[in-house]
Amino acid sequence: MKNLQEINNSKKSKYDEIIEYLKQDNGYWLENDKWDFYSNFEYDLDFAKGKKYLDFNTISNEKLILELKYSLLFGVKNKYFQPIYIISAFQAFLRKIEKYNTENNIESIINIDVNRFKLFLMNIENLTESTTNCYTKYIISFKHILIDFYDEREEVEKDIWYYKKIQGVKIPASDNRGTLNSIDFRVIPEFYRDIVKRYLISFITKRSVSHCQNVYKTIKVFFNIFYKLGYKDGFLKELTRYDIEKYLYTVSNEYKDKNVTYVNKFISYPRTFLEYIQMAQYKEAPKKEASLLIFEDDIPKRERDSDRLKRVKFIPEPILKQLDNNIMDLDRPQFIPIYILLRETGWRGTDILNLRYHNCLEQIWNNKDKDYNYYLCGEITKTGIAELKIPIRDKVAEMIQKTINKTKELSTEENNPNKFLFNIYEGKLKGRPLLKGSLLATVKRLIEEKDIRDINGELYHFKSHSLRHTRAKEYVEQGMGISVIQQILGHRSLQMTVHYATVSENVLYEKWRDTEDLELFKVDIVTNKLIEVDTSTDTGENLIRYEYVKKNLDAVRVPFGVCFKASKLPCKQQMNHCLTCASFCTTTENIPEYEEEIQKVKSQIEISDKFGRELWAEKNKGYLELLQKTLDKVIEHKLVHKNAKSREDS
Structure with missing residues (x-):
């Protein structure tokens, strides 16, 4: 390396950070100006025509060498671009940077004017448009990395958020492709950029990164469609139902080849966004209530449970x-x-x-x-x-x-x-x-x-x-209860677990054979007629009971009690707890279940508080209150059933 003491003192602290970053891997990246790229990163050497090395000695300016090294290493290690993208043309790019620097005496990569650099490549270097675009992309990529590096504001104040720099955000460890790196708010119209940022801040540490990405994507589409339709800054405040109808029409055409679950997000997420900024009293929020702008019926129904199953x-x-x-x-x-x-x-x-x-x-x-x-x-x-x-x-x-x-x-x-x-x-x-x-x-x-x-x-x-x-x-x-399976699998709702609650053909056959062994249907093998069963006898009574149960297979055992919902009626509690359902029945025999569940929920609240998961702690506290109230009723009344009597008696 050349003399590092020549670095400008005004940026000494940031350059010190660059030097510290380059010291990783036993100082290889700092001490060597010629990098063996292939030995350190995986890519197809044949496809890259045998290129292995990057030689920074092409650059005479020590400051630029450090910035280029940092940008390159940071970008590849964080998967902002692939090694093959760098090795294919980067050495030639370094030579162009040196020539540009000789003519313009630049102090930093971030001072390079992209348009001016592009004109230099085309007019002075006489490069083709495709080659010029390749080199220009290098400059744009490196400028983004360095601008973020030198910008010492809080991450959420910037126009590009890198999730790793936001405290409390958890990125899935298995995201090896780096698809959940950042959010770029520069694609949001400048007039509304700050309110979108403010909205994302409200839940970015509470919800999954993938959910945040989906919300960001749909809100970006929401604004972009309106601007493409000719709307100007400030349109949100005066938004009408007529405007929304134009948006819905555009969405339906834009995503006509997508399934309803995909399209659902481009309507439901913007509606939630509008509702939130109204409740939070953002000055840019629509004057008209969000529910009168986007109706519930506008939102395509998600896939039916039978289709998901x-x-x-x-x-x-x-x-x-x-x-x-x-x-x-x-x-x-x-x-x-x-x-x-x-x-x-x-x-x-x-x-x-x-x-x-x-x-x-x-x-x-x-x-x-x-x-x-x-x-x-x-x-x-x-x-x-x-x-x-x-x-x-x-x-x-x-x-x-x-x-x-x-x-x-x-x-x-x-x-x-x-x-x-x-x-x-x-x-x-x-x-x-x-x-x-x-x-x-x-x-x-x-x-x-x-x-x-x-x-x-x-x-x-x-x-x-x-x-x-x-x-x-x-x-x-194996006979494990649905609520226990839900906990083991880590499902958010009981209904999600029910999707898997089926049995194999072998078990189904065994259950069917068990019913056959009851001999409830007597057939005369000579005449092929049913033998009449006297319903006043025990056998006849059992047959009636069997017919009732057969027609009400949806009336099943659920956590804390029994559901007497008619088999043809849809379950309205799929995303909620059965405790609040009119078809739910619970008795004193379920008290141990309540007591065990209450202890589990209390433990989950403690864990949520410990890890800073405020949203989950809040939801569990509401669930705990519901459990305790229901338990108190069971202790007092012995049996709790909102319909007052079972389906069998009605």
Whole structure:
């Protein structure tokens, strides 16, 4: 390196930060002006025509070298651009920067005028338009990184937010593609940019990053459509139903090839946005009430539960047995414990990959067994559960402990700062968890090797989420209660768990055979006529009872009681608790359930408070109050049923 003391003192502190950043990987990036790019990052060397090295000695200005090094390394490591994007033309770009600097004497990359640089490339260097655009994109990308670096304002005050810099925001550990890096508010019309930022701030630490991205995307489309239609700054305040009808028409045409669930967001999210800025009394908010602008009926109904259920994929039992029996033969052994945990728990792949070796395994005292039981502990990021603990078998716990021990041996603060249980220790993804895509590819090779085929004779197409569906079905078949399955899987609502609450064909046959054994229908095999049953007898009475139950299969056991909803009526409580439903019945025999659930909810409130999840704490407090009120009623009245009598008596 050249003499670092020549750096401008006015930016000395920021340059010190650049130097400190370049010291990573044992100082390789700082001490070397010629980088072996291929050895440090993965890309197709043949596709890049043998290019391996980047030589910064082309640049004579030490300040520019530091800025270029920082921008390049930061951008690649954070996946703002791929290594192949850099290596393909970057060396030639450095030579153009040196020539431009010689003529213009620039002090920093951020001082380069993009249009002026573009004219320089086309008029003086006589480059083609495509080459000029390539070099210009480098400048734009690097300027964005450096402007953010030098800008010392709070992240949420800037026009580009990087999630990693916002305290309290949790990015899924398995987002190895870097699709959840940032939000760029510069695409929002400047007049409304600040209110959109203010709105996102209100929930960015409470909701998932993917949800925030969806809200941002739909609000961006909302404003862009109105501006394309010719509306000007300030239109929001005078918004009318007629204006909204034009927006709805544009959305329906723009996304006519998308499913209703996708289109739903472009109407429901803007409506929620308008409602919020009205309640929060933003000065830019519409004068007319949001519910009179966007009607409830304007929002396309999401997929029916029956349609969603059709997409629930279970792994056929013969294939599942073959996978289980051969899983130890995976050609990449590090994926074996991941498969076993997916198979054992039914958790999502992202949540298994997000496990941390220092807190993922815990022993909890069991009063009934008078012994310690093993629990798997992790965060369920999709539904915002800060800490979920589920029991696991001793053999699985032993496997996890071995994995923990091995991970501890291999991990350092530099190669595994986040303490991932399934960590990548070297290469461009160092410090991140193993890839779900790599797991799928590994299992695919096993399927090919073992020739595991589906009913049509095709090689089985494995999806990790199918293990979740399959495990949920196994829980049901083993007789586990729906509310318990909901807690184990980390579902937000009971209805989501019900999607998986089906049984295999074998179990269905066994249940059907049990009813056949009752011999409720007598057939004369000679005349093929039904034998008349006297309904005054016990047999006849049982037949009547059976016919009633058969017609009311939706009247089922639910948490804390029984649902007497008629089988043809839709369930209005799918996203709520059965406790408030008129079809719900509960008695003193359910008191232990209430007491156990109250303790669990109290524990969840403590955890939510501990991890700063205010929204979840608030929702659980409301649920706790409902539980306690219902329990008090049961204790007082012995039986609580809003319809006053069961469906059978009505």
